[in-house]
Amino acid sequence: MQTTEKLHPKALGLDKKSSLEILTILYEGQIEAAKCVSKSIAFLDAGAKAMAETVLMGNKLVYAAAGSSGLQGMADGLELTPTFGIPISQIKILRAGGIQDMSQPKGNMEDNKSAAISDAKVIKNGDCVICLAASGNTTYPSVIMKKAKEVGATTIGIANNPDTKLLTESDIPILLPTPPEVVAGSTRLGAGTAQKIALNMMSTYMGIFLGNVMDGQMVNLVANNIKLMKRSEKIVMNITGCNRSIAKEALKKAEGSVKLAILLTSGAKSVKTAKDILASEGQNLRSAISRVKLE
Known part of the structure; x- marks a missing residue:
């Protein structure tokens, strides 16, 4: 039996406990899940660099998942443009059942192989495809991963159970070994938390690697509101x-x-000059500022 399907050691009699006891157990479950991410930092490093290289080459980042894992992938992907200025054309989100009318449950779509094959057609050589599933064996992301590899895309597999398809068949396997869920099988809890943390870390390091973060600030954000x-x-x-x-x-x-x-304020003579310096420094703002001050 997979760990995510097992009973949590504190689950017996959970419904009879006090509200404080129940919430404390749920909280502790989240903390334990979060701790598991530390075991995969080296693989998150590799994933972030693969994502950054993909963006630099002008290729796409593709998130593929079903259910709650699909929500984690979507949440990460949708934030990349406003946070790091990555063109929306370089981000694709594939979720079993689509992302339209998400108020309707579409759990049956995670087993739809033909839908996965159809959705995978957007993947091209050079793309980076991030496939997620708590079980690690869900049909939808597994099929998409297989198709991605066939066209020469880099694949990142994220799962909460070891020795599963998304890990054994991916270029960069990221195992998040979360303990049993407080509500058995409800992977939106601990597994989902660990996935969100892992995605946050990986995509944020990608942004830093691309030079879109300086001194902890979003220097390539897209400002579209007050x-x-x-x-x-x-x-x-x-x-x-x-x-x-x-x-x-x-x-x-x-x-x-x-x-x-920032470059204009630091002494660049014109917008064109600032653009040229930034381009010559690979969009790295810190390096570009140093160049401006030398000229």
């Missing part, structure tokens, strides 16, 4: 030491690009 516009101004202020009015003016000249606004 909150993010103010954040952009604050980032320019924090990194350059300028005041808000200068930051606003620089962002206006840079058409909202935080990196270009």
Whole structure:
């Protein structure tokens, strides 16, 4: 029996316990699940670098999963554009049953092999495909992984059970060995938490590796609302030491690009010059700032 299907040692009589006892057990289950991620840091490093290389080459990041794992993948993928400025055209999210009308349960679709084969047609050589399933054997992501490998894509498999298809058949296997769920088989709990943490770590390190994070700030964010516009101004202020009015003016000249606004404020003579320096430094802002100050 897979670990995610086993009974939790504290589950017996759970429904008879006090509210404080139940919530404490649930909380402890989340903490134990989170701790499991540390065992896979080396593989998360490899995954993040594979993702970064894919983005640099202009290829796609593809998330493929079913059920709650599909929700984890979708949550990660949808944040890459606003957080790190990765073009939406380079991100694809494949979830069994699709992402339309998600209020309707579509559990039966995880076994639909023909749907997986059809959805996998978007995958091309050079893409990086991240397949998730707590069980590690779910048909939908397993079939997509197989198709991805056939076309020459890099595959990352994330599962919560060892010796399963997503791990044995992937280029980069990431095992998150979470303990039994407090509610047996309800992998939206511990397994889902561990998956979300792993995806957070991997995609954030990818953003750092790409030079889209400096001093813990999102220097390549897409500011499409008032909150993010103010954040952009604050980032320019924090990194350059300028005041808000200068930051606003620089962002206006840079058409909202935080990196270009920082370079202009740091001494770049024009937007074109800032773009050229940034390009020559592989989009790494810290290196580009050093170049500007030398010129």
